[in-house]
Amino acid sequence: MTRTRIKICGITRPEDALCAVHSGADAIGLVFYPPSPRAVSIEQAREVASVVPPLVTLVALFVDATAQEIARVLESVPVGLIQFHGNEDAAFCGQFHRPWIKAIRIKDDLDVAAACGAYDAASGVLLDAWQEGVPGGTGKTFEWSRAEGRTSLPVVLAGGLNSSNVGSAIKTLGPWAVDVSGGVEVSPGIKDAGKIEQFIAAVRVADQQRAEE
Numbered sequence: 001m002t003r004t005r006i007k008i009c010g011i012t013r014p015e016d017a018l019c020a021v022h023s024g025a026d027a028i029g030l031v032f033y034p035p036s037p038r039a040v041s042i043e044q045a046r047e048v049a050s051v052v053p054p055l056v057t058l059v060a061l062f063v064d065a066t067a068q069e070i071a072r073v074l075e076s077v078p079v080g081l082i083q084f085h086g087n088e089d090a091a092f093c094g095q096f097h098r099p100w101i102k103a104i105r106i107k108d109d110l111d112v113a114a115a116c117g118a119y120d121a122a123s124g125v126l127l128d129a130w131q132e133g134v135p136g137g138t139g140k141t142f143e144w145s146r147a148e149g150r151t152s153l154p155v156v157l158a159g160g161l162n163s164s165n166v167g168s169a170i171k172t173l174g175p176w177a178v179d180v181s182g183g184v185e186v187s188p189g190i191k192d193a194g195k196i197e198q199f200i201a202a203v204r205v206a207d208q209q210r211a212e213e
């Protein structure tokens with residue numbers, strides 16, 4: 001049975017990281033983008049990292065940060081994967097000797113295959129909704145079928161997911177992983193244990209249904 005990997009993003013508190021991990025999350029996302037209400041300092045990130053057990057991936061999210069800013073985080077926080085969520089090109093993303101994924105925001109007229117193809121050296125692409133002036137964490141979905149068969153890279157599906165819609169998202173696209181932030185929150189940056197558990201349970205139900213098809 002394919003087990004869809006689960007990333008819970010925008011964690012700001014150790015207790016939320018522990019809740020996500022104990023509920024079955026595979027990855028914890030830390031937002032290093034100061035304008036975000038979910039942004040963490042290096043200190044906060046280290047506190048979160050200190051409770052994350054081995055074999056759970058810590059993902060650092062950046063939006064058009066400088067190489068120096070990214071290097072400072074990588075020196076201090078045990079980051080397993082970098083998520084680039086801005087206009088970074090593949091050469092920029094590849095310079096940190098760390099696995100990385102690139103967010104592709106699905107605007108109406110986007111050629112999804114070409115946009116993903118520009119990052120073929122990535123470990124995967126994260127497909128997210130597009131909204132003018134907001135780089136991510138929008139709580140919006142996009143038409144998942146638009147991404148069907150457009151890339152051979154592992155797909156991390158994001159954008160407005162929650163326990164009610166993640167099952168159909170998995171059924172439509174069969175992504176390698178799903179990523180959720182706002183859909184499991186009480187307020188930006190503060191996660192809800194019940195919503196995390198429901199989200200992960202919904203992913204497992206969808207996995208089971210796919211296995212039975």
Ligand SMILES: O=C(O)c1ccccc1N[C@@H]1O[C@H](COP(=O)(O)O)[C@@H](O)[C@H]1O
Nearest residue numbers: 009036136137138139158159160181182
């Ligand atoms: O979470 C944020 O504040 C954020 C800010 C800037 C770029 C990305 C951000 N979050 C990522 O956006 C997607 C979708 O989030 P949501 O589930 O719709 O709230 C996800 O990858 C977050 O990691």
